[in-house]
Amino acid sequence: MTLRATSPRRQRLFRRLARDERGVSAIEFALVAPLVFILILGTVEVALDMIVDASVQFAAQQASRAGLTTVVPSSGTRDAEARRIVYTILGGWRNIGGTVDIGTRAYSTYNDIAAGNYQETMGGFGDVVLYNISVTMPTFSGIPKLFGIETMTFQRSYLVQNEK
Template identity: 30%
Template sequence: MFAEGLINRPPIRGRIVRRFCKPLGRRGVAATEFALISIPFFIIVIGCMEVAWQLATGAALDHAALRASRYGITGSNTPPSWQTTGQENVPTCRSQNIIWLVTQSTGGMLKVANLTVTTAAWPNVSGAGTGTGTQGAGSGGQIIAYTLTYRQPFITGLVAASLFGGDSFTHQAFLMVKNEPFENAAC
């Protein structure tokens, strides 16, 4: 009788394993699915952040180009006083002020080290856009072309570099305006 009870009983080790190690069933499925989906999901999120940053940079450059060209057509060698209040090292030449105004009108988003501003002047509308024109902000009544080029480094590093190639994105803004008839000499 005693021997029959031992034969029908499972071994002690088996009882301990069953008691403390329940069958998994579907346990861990959510963690596994998250592990599989998280990498592409985070790459997409980081890519969206990078695209948003580059779009903001492009919009800031366009805004800065508009502000700089509106200042440049007036012929004034000093920017408006409301723009220079509390600022140090404000340039006194219109050509230099155009670059200064580009960086100031973006709230520090654009850095001078990555910015290139070129201006070309033509005497009248018929010659505008042909050839290279003369360098500078021009004199009264001339047609001026502003070309702003900005190299914005990626904020997400290797992820953006692998998605978009390179280590930065180049933005460009172009405007062509006619200077007001002013008497100031170009500096």
Template identity: 30%
Template sequence: MRRLSDMRRLMTVLRRDQRGTTAVEFAFVAPILIAMVLFVVELSLMMFVNTVVEGGLREASRIGLTGYSSEGVSRDQLIVNVVNEHSLGMVTVNLGDIHTYVYPSFADIGQPEPFEDGNGNEAYDEGEDFTDINGNGVWDPDMGKAGLGGASDIVIYTLDYDWSFLTKLLTIPMQASIVVRNEPYGTSP
């Protein structure tokens, strides 16, 4: 009987004792709080890197739109070098990561090559006549021609890169792009 009363007394004392409750509550809340802070830091870094890469691509497009070339280095490589310099080492870009397409006008960006819709289904079908705008011999859903273009051409620069979170748990494919009209270089006023 004495043991039962001691046990009840102990339970009453423990039930009323508030010491340590903050530590227990913090143990429940801390993982969620830490995960939220890490998410905000990761999202902020991702946005910062995207902004820096877009700025680097904007600066790199200046090489293309002015027609600048350097002895011993292609314009494509100069563009990659500028993007790498501006990305602060957070992203490393290679020649295959930047895609450039030339268009006749701004309205043509992302438009398919014109075709004769023989069966009236408003979609290109094999064998229908088409105008090969980009000169590759096949109908394309985007009429852009690969390259940096010439004087006064419209060029879209697109950079595909992967952003790895600091925790290395996730890698997200990202993209930056800019559309410019090349300057009328090589022509006299």
């Protein structure tokens, strides 16, 4: 009894299957679809992250403008007004699990910045104030979690001198 590698019948079957193109589109889709879906979700993640970053930028600008003037707003203190502005702009991100941190440091002069002499207030007339606004939140799509990134932090700092 001799063993053949393949019989003529099998050879014909293999040739016929090699020429058959049915189902090729389904196989190509199965190979490419996961990559395309990951790219789409990644693009949406980046776009949403850019929106959050822009809103943090805008909130920091508006808070520093409110604190820049030495006029006490009708709603209370300048600090309360700046916080109200930041929470109004960034409040939506808090609703989806984000945290908003606002920090202010007042320096008497620009030279005090290097020395580290500051107060945790919005300062008085002519003081130099550093505004630090940050938002920490979970990722939107989960794509960054594939790379070990659980949360995203967006931060802006503004250094302004109050009016004299």
